[in-house]
Structures are given as structure tokens and as C-alpha cells.
Amino acid sequence: MKLLEGRIAIVTGAASARGLGKATAQLFAEHGARVAILDLDGAAAAVAAADLGTGHIGLACDVTDRAACDGALQSVQDDLGPVDILVNNAGITQPLKIMDIAPENYEAVLDVNLRGTLYMSQAVIPQMRARGRGSIVNISSVSAQRGGGIFGGPHYSAAKAGILGLTKAMARELAPAGVRCNAVCPGFIATDITAGKLTEEMKAAILDGIPMGRAGEASDVAGCCLFLASDLSAYVTGSEVDVNGGSLIH
Numbered sequence: 199m200k201l202l203e204g205r206i207a208i209v210t211g212a213a214s215a216r217g218l219g220k221a222t223a224q225l226f227a228e229h230g231a232r233v234a235i236l237d238l239d240g241a242a243a244a245v246a247a248a249d250l251g252t253g254h255i256g257l258a259c260d261v262t263d264r265a266a267c268d269g270a271l272q273s274v275q276d277d278l279g280p281v282d283i284l285v286n287n288a289g290i291t292q293p294l295k296i297m298d299i300a301p302e303n304y305e306a307v308l309d310v311n312l313r314g315t316l317y318m319s320q321a322v323i324p325q326m327r328a329r330g331r332g333s334i335v336n337i338s339s340v341s342a343q344r345g346g347g348i349f350g351g352p353h354y355s356a357a358k359a360g361i362l363g364l365t366k367a368m369a370r371e372l373a374p375a376g377v378r379c380n381a382v383c384p385g386f387i388a389t390d391i392t393a394g395k396l397t398e399e400m401k402a403a404i405l406d407g408i409p410m411g412r413a414g415e416a417s418d419v420a421g422c423c424l425f426l427a428s429d430l431s432a433y434v435t436g437s438e439v440d441v442n443g444g445s446l447i448h
């Protein structure tokens with residue numbers, strides 16, 4: 199059964215070949231959605247969109263730039279039609295200790311993760327509201343819930359915890375308009391976000407803390423995003439869904 203037939207979806211930060219956004223875009227496309235991949239590098243976004251098959255688009259968009267988010271939304275509407283689904287996936291992380299966080303580290307990590315989630319949501323909300331439907335999925339992290347301890351520093355935990363608060367407040371405000379908003383909290387997933395800075399020792403220590411005994415796959419997160427984007431989750435809003443192999447059991 200195709201769960202997103204006829205739907206239009208935006209996935210931010212989805213040009214990264216092994217990333218969560220690309221896997222999510224791929225699964226959405228397999229389920230009948232037409233997908234717009236937004237990323238910093240427009241050419242890479244276009245290549246990623248072509249990988250999904252025909253009828254998808256890739257656009258340059260820095261999610262920390264409100265005008266760029268509005269411009270990208272306009273292009274998606276013009277090319278594909280009104281947007282039903284937004285996955286706020288773009289994110290960066292840095293493995294810093296509390297006293298090593300410089301202003302530029304704070305700004306970079308808070309801006310892409312939290313400001314970007316706000317700005318891209320603000321871009322799509324008016325037309326979702328006008329149509330009385332929509333699903334927004336925000337990618338947070340287990341680091342928000344357990345105070346890091348995986349790779350990202352305290353500023354990353356704070357940004358991802360901010361996303362949880364934003365998600366719940368948006369869910370409350372947008373529910374009467376028929377727009378749902380949920381967060382996904384991935385645990386340790388093997389992607390390129392750690393940019394070669396994850397040592398074998400760090401990896402072994404992380405795996406030790408995962409009851410399922412393995413790192414997550416990007417497809418594990420994509421499946422959860424599909425559930426939240428589709429009508430299977432029609433009565434789910436304001437939730438945070440864990441995809442962490444048991445590494446945090448509440």
C-alpha cells in the first residue's frame with residue numbers, strides 16, 4: 199500500500215548521500231509522494247532528487263535564512279503544488295565540551311537546528327493552514343532527552359531540546375487548523391554527520407549503551423518519518439518518537 203500517493207513533501211538537508219533526510223525522501227517517493235529536497239548545495243540537492251526518480255526536485259536553501267525558506271517554498275509550490283509534508287531534517291553537530299563552546303559554535307549549531315526548523319515551518323504553515331491539512335516532522339535527537347553523551351556537545355543538546363519545545367507548541371497552536379507536528383528522536387545512526395571525528399573507541403562506547411546492540415540505519419528513521427507524515431498517524435500530534443534501539447527507555 200502506498201501511504202503518500204499524491205502528496206507533496208519537502209525534506210531539508212536531504213542531499214547528504216547516507217543521511218537521514220535522503221533515506222526519508224527515498225521512502226516518501228516510494229510511497230507515491232513527490233519530493234523537494236532542500237540543501238545548502240543546490241547541485242547536490244538536484245542530484246539527490248534525480249536519484250529518487252522522476253517528478254522530484256532539488257533546490258538550494260539555507261534554512262537559517264528566512265527569505266531563502268520563503269523563496270524555496272514558492273519554487274516548490276510553482277513546480278509541484280501545495281506542500282502537505284515538511285520534514286525539518288537539516289542539522290549540524292559539534293563534539294565540544296561546555297567551556298569550549300565559542301559564540302560562533304553556539305550560533306552555528308543553534309541556528310541550523312532550531313532557527314532553521316522555525317523558519318522553514320513558518321514558510322509552509324500559512325498554506326497548510328489555508329488548506330486545513332499538513333504534517334510537520336522535526337528531527338530532534340536522543341541527545342535532547344538524555345543530555346548528549348553520544349557525539350554532540352551541550353549546545354547541540356540544547357538546540358535539539360529546543361526543537362522538542364517548538365514541536366509541542368506548534369502542535370498545540372496548529373491542531374485546530376488540521377496541521378499536525380511531531381518530533382523524531384534518533385539515537386546513534388551511522389551517517390556522515392560526525393564528519394570523520396568519531397573514533398573507534400567512541401563508537402564502541404556508544405554501542406555498549408544500546409540494548410539492541412547495533413547502530414541505527416537511516417531507514418529506521420525514515421520509517422518513523424513515513425508514519426508521522428502519513429494518515430496512519432492521523433491522531434498523533436505533539437509527540438516525540440524515539441528511534442534509538444533502546445538506548446533511552448523512559
Ligand code: NAP
Pocket residue numbers: 210211212213214215216217218219236237238239259260261262286287288289290291310314337338339340383384385386387388389390391392
Ligand atoms: P548529514 O548526513 O550531515 O546531513 C545533514 C544535511 O544538512 C547535510 O546535507 C548538510 O549539508 C545539510 N545542512 C547543513 N546546514 C544546512 C543549512 N543551513 N540549510 C540546509 N541544509 C543544511 O546528517 P544526518 O546524520 O543525516 O542528520 C540529519 C538530522 O538528524 C540532523 O538534524 C541531525 O542532527 C539529526 N540526528 C542525527 C543522528 C545521527 O546519529 N546521525 C542522531 C540524532 C539526530 P552540508 O553537508 O553541506 O553541511
